[in-house]
Amino acid sequence: KAGVTQTPRYLIKTRGQQVTLSCSPISGHRSVSWYQQTPGQGLQFLFEYFSETQRNKGNFPGRFSGRQFSNSRSEMNVSTLELGDSALYLCASRGGGQGNYGYTFGSGTRLTVV
Amino acid sequence: QKEVEQNSGPLSVPEGAIASLNCTYSDRVSQSFFWYRQYSGKSPELIMSIYSNGDKEDGRFTAQLNKASQYVSLLIRDSQPSDSATYLCAVFPSGTYKYIFGTGTRLKVLA
Numbered sequence A: 001k002a003g004v005t006q007t008p009r010y011l012i013k014t015r016g017q018q019v020t021l022s023c024s025p026i027s028g029h030r031s032v033s034w035y036q037q038t039p040g041q042g043l044q045f046l047f048e049y050f051s052e053t054q055r056n057k058g059n060f061p062g063r064f065s066g067r068q069f070s071n072s073r074s075e076m077n078v079s080t081l082e083l084g085d086s087a088l089y090l091c092a093s094r095g096g097g098q099g100n101y102g103y104t105f106g107s108g109t110r111l112t113v114v
Numbered sequence B: 001q002k003e004v005e006q007n008s009g010p011l012s013v014p015e016g017a018i019a020s021l022n023c024t025y026s027d028r029v030s031q032s033f034f035w036y037r038q039y040s041g042k043s044p045e046l047i048m049s050i051y052s053n054g055d056k057e058d059g060r061f062t063a064q065l066n067k068a069s070q071y072v073s074l075l076i077r078d079s080q081p082s083d084s085a086t087y088l089c090a091v092f093p094s095g096t097y098k099y100i101f102g103t104g105t106r107l108k109v110l111a
Helices: none
Strands: A005-007 A010-013 A019-024 A031-038 A042-050 A053-057 A064-068 A074-078 A087-094 A109-113 B011-014 B019-025 B032-038 B045-050 B054-058 B061-066 B071-076 B085-092 B105-110
Touching: A005 A087, A010 A019, A019 A087, A019 A109, A031 A074, A042 A064, A042 A074, A053 A064, A074 A087, B011 B019, B019 B032, B019 B085, B019 B105, B032 B061, B032 B071, B045 B054, B045 B061, B045 B071, B071 B085
Parallel strands: A010 A109, B011 B105
Antiparallel strands: A005 A019, A019 A074, A031 A042, A031 A087, A042 A053, A064 A074, A087 A109, B019 B071, B032 B045, B032 B085, B054 B061, B061 B071, B085 B105
């Protein structure tokens, strides 16, 4: 069974640019979440999607956005990149009822903003 | 007060010993609790979930939950050098659709 697939694995962008990250969840999983991981802040929740609907959003500026497609694949976009956006971006998917199953994480996309 | 607190460590234990990792949380509504293991440079991997008060065992791992005292712990028996990693505690407050993670405890198992 394929896991959560994130592309690309690594990205280097310049300040002011925008970036789109992609996530394909485990087959059959309809809930997809995104997290940002940095050494200073740890894992911070960005947003969660279920059946193309955003059900929750973390405390990030509007430059961070996401969406989910009908096949449950998800993308997140960061516009007007800042140096502080450099981080590991993790996508996770979950099946089953609310809170009753743990999330499976992808390998992440490491974004470096220069 | 942070919502989920963990001692950052490092926690060093000799090979074969029991490693005890602790986590406290502030949200009394939380229903679901998880432990993730993260090796350096890798993504978090789910190792235990617990939803009810008491102990839950899976191989060398035991998760303990005490909702009245708002803490969750993870015991690793017969610790191995391969257990050396950062262990993340995650709380899933009901109705929020998100994890709240602690900052993790770094475990070192000394051969």
